Amino acid sequence: MDFDLVIRNGVIVTASEVLPPGLDIGCRDGKIVCIGAGLPSSASTQVIDAEGAYITPGGVDSHVHLAQANAPTGDGWETGTRSAIAGGTTTIIAFASQQKSDASLFPVLEEYNKTSRDQSYCDYSYHFILTNPTKEILRDELPVMAHEHGITSVKLYMTYEIMKLNDREVLDILFACKALGMTTMIHAESHDMISLIIEGLERNKHTEPYYHAIARPRIAEDEASYRAISLAEFADAPMLIVHMSSEVALAHVRDAQTRLLPIHAETCPQYLFLLSERLKADPHDHFAGAKHVCSPPLRHDPKDLEGLWRNVANGTVTTFSSDHAATKYFAEGGKRLGLVDGIPRFSKIPNGLPGVETRVPLLFSQTPACVPPEKARLSLPRFVQLTATNPAKLYGLGGRKGSIAPGYDADFIIWHPSDKGICTIQQKNLHHDIDYTPYEGMEIGNWPRYTILRGQVVWDQAKGIIGTMKCGQWLKRGRGEVLVGKTGNLPRGMLEDERKYWL
Structure with a gap:
């Protein structure tokens, strides 16, 4: 057999097992052809020696905000995807965002295509953010988007005045997406609870960045998550609740899952590693907490982190994404929009944190690859499920992305062997276009040595970025799987035949 690429002497990890050491991976034309021992190579074959290190599938980050109109200082496609491959992510799914005034999705798609065309270092697709779900869009346009363009997921908001939908609009979308096999994502926080608290905080002049965490308490997420699950149960439709930060909200998901409801959960690094104390002033900058403003907010107690970790390990959480929604701190139009005439106003601070580059290494550092087994928070196969296999399946990329098996795209992370990859996260070493990282100074157990996209090395830690902006391909996705x-x-x-009277 003639291979373009052979990776030797690695330990392959899939979503179900860690394979015996020393197996080779043979790739041709950007695909995995076979896995075996002693695969042949020719003069034209690129051979990479993994030196006994783990090999995991290229990361699939299914929640990334790039080139968003409401984040003019945030990452665009070039810088965001460059950052992705440096951190081991080979596929991202970003957001084409409909405004309330947009009566059609087709101009939204065309405009967003212009921003991404020939600008991506990794493979990519979109979700639609729906804020104006007219009958015409749900009846006529979503089928075209799903069948012809391969955009098979939408995101909805239950909060933010300019984006939120009421329960009836959510139901209409759930019914439409179920019929098309599309995945519905939802940001679940109680808008009315949050609005009431913000009014009171501002009335009492509690407007520093830290009060953002006070303004969006766990109960706002708990209530909205339960309501979202109830709407999905009523519609008999699959749903993923994004960026979950509350153990109580995840308990609602767990209960739904035990009743065999197709309810999926996503969480993000900030809710596993950071606490609300990060939003407080530091001795050198009273507004520095603005760097850590995101929604839902960072929670207060280490017990909150532990609760999230339990749900990551026990299978309740389906996907682990970055929710990379970054804005610069010092640039005009960035986080310092929350300084109004020199007075902090947390409600004016743009939401979101950078994290597309650090997502995969942070989670890998909590596996037995980096810490003693008794201290590991999750297994290596569970790591693969969360960062690659599950998001690929859920969003219609199963069979192509997210696994190491014949027929899949040759997307890999080759890690450093044993303890040779230990490093400290530092802003100066990252590849995004943001002026800070919330994980500054955090020591992690490994960093991708190589990132390989469809058989091509695009990141070599010794050399830096090797790929180009034209490496990334648009991914036309199929129907999402219920996991x-x-x-x-x-x-x-409800009675057995009750629905027939009104459906």
């Missing part, structure tokens, strides 16, 4: 539970459930208390 937990199933459809066809009857809501509690």
